[in-house]
Amino acid sequence: xxxxxxLQGSVAIITxxxxxxxxxxxxxxxxxxxxxxxxxxxxxxxxDAQLQLQSKNLDVIGKVADVAxxxxxxxxxxxxxxxxxxxxxINSAGVMSAKMTKTLRTSNDEWHRVLGINLDGVFNSVSRFxxxxxxxRYGRIINLSACLGRFTGPGLLGGLAPYRISKTGVxxxxxxxxxxxxxxxxxxxVDAVCPGHIQTDMxxxxxxxxxxxxxxxVLWLATRAQTDQTGLLWEDRxxxxx
Ligand SMILES: NC(=O)c1ccc[n+]([C@@H]2O[C@H](COP(=O)([O-])OP(=O)(O)OC[C@H]3O[C@@H](n4cnc5c(N)ncnc54)[C@H](OP(=O)(O)O)[C@@H]3O)[C@@H](O)[C@H]2O)c1
Numbered sequence: 001x002x003x004x005x006x007l008q009g010s011v012a013i014i015t016x017x018x019x020x021x022x023x024x025x026x027x028x029x030x031x032x033x034x035x036x037x038x039x040x041x042x043x044x045x046x047x048d049a050q051l052q053l054q055s056k057n058l059d060v061i062g063k064v065a066d067v068a069x070x071x072x073x074x075x076x077x078x079x080x081x082x083x084x085x086x087x088x089x090i091n092s093a094g095v096m097s098a099k100m101t102k103t104l105r106t107s108n109d110e111w112h113r114v115l116g117i118n119l120d121g122v123f124n125s126v127s128r129f130x131x132x133x134x135x136x137r138y139g140r141i142i143n144l145s146a147c148l149g150r151f152t153g154p155g156l157l158g159g160l161a162p163y164r165i166s167k168t169g170v171x172x173x174x175x176x177x178x179x180x181x182x183x184x185x186x187x188x189x190v191d192a193v194c195p196g197h198i199q200t201d202m203x204x205x206x207x208x209x210x211x212x213x214x215x216x217x218v219l220w221l222a223t224r225a226q227t228d229q230t231g232l233l234w235e236d237r238x239x240x241x242x
Contacts, residue, residue, distance in 0.1 A: 007223065008033035012088035013080075015039045015067050015125050018049040020200030021144060021218065022092030024211045028219055029088065030058035037083055038062045039076065039093065067093045067121030068113075077128050085132035088222045091122045091170075092144045096202055097162040111162050118166035122173055130188065134181065139188035141177075142221045145170045145233060147194045152241045171233055171242050178231025189230040193217050194240060 012029045016022035017038025030036045030053060038053075040046040043064050050062035061083075065076040077084045097106070097114045122143050133139025147153060148160060149167025174192040181188045195214030199207045217234050232239045 009035075010087040011035045011037070011083055011085065012090065012222070013037045013039065013083075013086040013125075013129055014090040014092060015121065016091070016093030016144070018042070018045045018062060020092070020202060021195055021198060021211060021215050022090060023049050024215045025090055025092065025218055025222070026060055027053055027056075027058065028215065029222065030060050034059070034088065035083065036060045037080060037086070039065050039067070041066050041093070066117075067091075067124055068116035070124050073124045073128055084129065085136065086129055087133070087136075087138055087140065089125065089129045089133070089139065089141045090144070090218060090222065091125050091142070092218075093121050093125075094118050094144060094166075094202070095163075097160050101161055101163070102159050103161040106161055114162035115166050115169070118163070119169040119173070122170055126173075126177060126190075130177070130190075133188045134186055137187050140222050140224065141188070141190040142218050143170050143174050143190070143192045144218070145174070145192040145194055147196070147235070150194070150233070150240070150242060174233070175231045175242070184226055184228045184230045187226045189221070189224060189227065191221050191230055192233045193221065194233060194235040196235065 012034045014022045014026050017026045018040030026036045026038045038049050046062035046064050053060040065072045095117050098110055146167040148164045171192050174190055178190040196209045197203050197207045198209050198214035217237050233242050
């Protein structure tokens with residue numbers, strides 16, 4: 001699968017597919033012929049996204065599952081049946097940590113809430129959906145990271161500890177998994193993306209960048225040909241240092 005015409009008939013699973021960047025990716029991939037599974041946590045949000053995209057005749061289904069909950073993710077796999085063997089997996093589900101969450105001001109509950117969704121959630125997703133990619137020798141996995149999780153640049157400023165550290169963890173998971181998959185040798189590519197500050201519920205309406213701008217690199221990575229340029233952190237289709 002090297003071009004968008006070949007997306008026809010492939011399956012994409014998008015966690016956080018009910019809103020924001022994930023929902024935009026769902027619409028774009030479905031418009032190009034993918035069958036898309038949109039996973040969210042809020043039943044109303046998932047139902048709304050499904051209704052909106054199905055009313056445009058797009059081949060999407062919405063599923064409710066908490067990515068932080070391994071039992072719920074196991075249940076999702078069973079419910080999806082054959083669809084649990086995707087060609088594309090976009091891990092976009094995420095939450096921002098509460099205000100004033102410097103490390104020493106973060107409660108246990110807040111730490112575990114954010115790490116559970118943002119980092120455990122990516123592990124719970126790849127551990128369930130990537131093995132079939134390895135078996136079929138094709139897969140594109142894109143993890144939504146954030147500039148705030150980088151060891152270079154804004155990641156050094158402190159504050160928002162659970163969020164920043166969860167995304168640093170996502171970066172590490174991405175690189176580690178790509179290495180385990182021999183950096184594309186099996187045609188399973190695993191990459192992380194910094195979308196920038198985007199106009200979504202999380203980013204706020206005054207954010208400088210549109211959802212389309214934030215999703216561009218994600219969609220580009222989702223349709224790349226086989227390469228050994230993987231296990232990397234990308235921003236606007238360029239590699240940026242972790
Ligand atoms: N927006 C930005 O400026 C920005 C910047 C850097 C990185 N990012 C990253 O990009 C990703 C997408 O952000 P966004 O701005 O699109 O966020 P968003 O608009 O707030 O949407 C968040 C999505 O995650 C889902 N979600 C939250 N908790 C979940 C859980 N426990 N289980 C399953 N799904 C869950 C939500 O589902 P419901 O609809 O059901 O609630 C929703 O679909 C996130 O990982 C975020 O950290 C965003």
